[in-house]
Amino acid sequence: MRILVTGGAGFIGSNFVRYMLDKHAHCRIINLDKLTYAGNPDNLRDIENDPRYRFVKGDIADVSIVGSLMANVDIVVNFAAETHVDRSIHEPGGFIQTDVVGIYVILEEARKHKTRKIVLVSTDEVYGSIEKGSFTEQDRLSPSSPYSASKAGGELLALAYYRTFGLPVCITRGSNTYGPYQYPEKVIPLFVTNALDDIPLPLYGDGLNVRDWLHALDHCSAIDLVLHEGVPGEVYNVGGGNERTNIQITHMILDLLNKPRTLIKAVPDRLGHDRRYSIDCAKIKRLGWRPEQTFEEGMRATVDWYAKNEWWWRKLKSGEYLDYYKKQYATGLESDSERQQRENE
Ligand code: NAD
Ligand code: DAU
Numbered sequence: 001m002r003i004l005v006t007g008g009a010g011f012i013g014s015n016f017v018r019y020m021l022d023k024h025a026h027c028r029i030i031n032l033d034k035l036t037y038a039g040n041p042d043n044l045r046d047i048e049n050d051p052r053y054r055f056v057k058g059d060i061a062d063v064s065i066v067g068s069l070m071a072n073v074d075i076v077v078n079f080a081a082e083t084h085v086d087r088s089i090h091e092p093g094g095f096i097q098t099d100v101v102g103i104y105v106i107l108e109e110a111r112k113h114k115t116r117k118i119v120l121v122s123t124d125e126v127y128g129s130i131e132k133g134s135f136t137e138q139d140r141l142s143p144s145s146p147y148s149a150s151k152a153g154g155e156l157l158a159l160a161y162y163r164t165f166g167l168p169v170c171i172t173r174g175s176n177t178y179g180p181y182q183y184p185e186k187v188i189p190l191f192v193t194n195a196l197d198d199i200p201l202p203l204y205g206d207g208l209n210v211r212d213w214l215h216a217l218d219h220c221s222a223i224d225l226v227l228h229e230g231v232p233g234e235v236y237n238v239g240g241g242n243e244r245t246n247i248q249i250t251h252m253i254l255d256l257l258n259k260p261r262t263l264i265k266a267v268p269d270r271l272g273h274d275r276r277y278s279i280d281c282a283k284i285k286r287l288g289w290r291p292e293q294t295f296e297e298g299m300r301a302t303v304d305w306y307a308k309n310e311w312w313w314r315k316l317k318s319g320e321y322l323d324y325y326k327k328q329y330a331t332g333l334e335s336d337s338e339r340q341q342r343e344n345e
Helices: 011-023 041-047 063-070 085-090 093-112 146-165 187-196 216-229 246-256 282-286 295-308 310-314 320-333 336-344
Strands: 002-006 028-033 053-057 075-078 117-123 169-174 176-178 201-204 210-215 235-238 243-245 264-267
Touching (some): 002 011, 011 028, 011 041, 075 093, 075 216, 093 117, 093 146, 117 146, 176 295, 187 310, 201 320, 210 246, 210 295, 264 320
Parallel strands (some): 002 075, 028 053, 169 235, 176 210, 201 264
Antiparallel strands (some): 210 243
16 A cells, blocks of 8 residues: 555644554555644654655645656545634635645546545534534535635535546545644643643634544544545545534543642634534445544543643744744733734724
8 A cells, every 4th residue: 555645744644644653564655745834853853763664755735756756656545735714814825725726636646647546534514503403424514714714715626536537536524633742822731831831722603612632543444444445536524523612622631730720811803713513424434434532532632742742832832933922822821011113004
């Protein structure tokens, strides 16, 4: 099994590379990653010398690199994407370039090289928000943010390539994923690392938005299953079955770290903030998938991982990260006197 993993230096991609090498002795992986701010070679330090693994720095929108790598693999699993909703609100261009144009390049090159299977890792955010019940794969797409709209665009292109050219592509729509090696802009690693430093946890709006949490390794096992058993042209929802409000998540983190709730700071809401995500996962369960981690155990282990691996996250919270943090949270986190001063200027 020769696999091209794209975006394998990011959070889920790096967990997937490690998972596949552990699980499949004969698997060979090429990891193509542009190493954006979210791509981190530290995520795969432990396996970088494994003879079955090769890293290539490059862009999925670069036809020549993608074409040359595609000539040597049977399967492509795409994780590469711009992934953070808040950044897509500030600067959508990069999202359209990678999550739509990049996907187009992968599909075209896969078609030319007759790639045996293509798995696009997508997101439950393409459905938009749901007040009651859960979305099935048949429901219409109604994305709210530039991020989720770009992911939906990439998906629709992929399905068109299946219908028009018979390209054997499957799509997974995963829910909010947590675990080790997640860049500390996403809510769980952000709140855990802020709490470890005793600095405020910026909670958006009323804290009652609901997300369904899925452990990274359960997400990886679902993608592995779809890669082997998924029917070309089909979409599979992948959810952890752990719906929680953001305030519940925040309390859980503070309790696990034995930190006070006074660290919570309500800040202005995200624009277009989806209220609730919920997906029906009966279809992938019929293929034989089940999440293995309970949320309580998974969260305990995850919080513990960040507490013990300060070497990994401390250096990420500098430079570009601090500029972004200031832009995103400055007005929400400023003190009364800072606000007064800003208003007087
Ligand atoms: P991440 O932001 O941690 O990592 C993304 C990776 O893609 C980084 O290594 C980055 O360098 C790389 N990359 C970005 N643009 C690239 C380009 N043009 N060419 C090559 N590499 C590029 O992302 P993640 O959270 O691990 O998400 C991985 C995939 O899973 C994404 O497609 C995302 O939409 C999807 N997803 C994520 C979640 C979640 O909760 N994190 C849930 C469902 C689906
Ligand atoms: O649902 C799958 C999606 O989950 C993935 O496709 C995305 O790539 C991934 O980033 C994630 O999107 P969310 O927007 O749901 O994740 P995020 O961690 O940014 O936010 C989770 C919830 O926490 C959301 O309701 C917003 C809230 N939040 C987030 C941040 C960063 C806060 O209250 N404060 C914050 O500072």
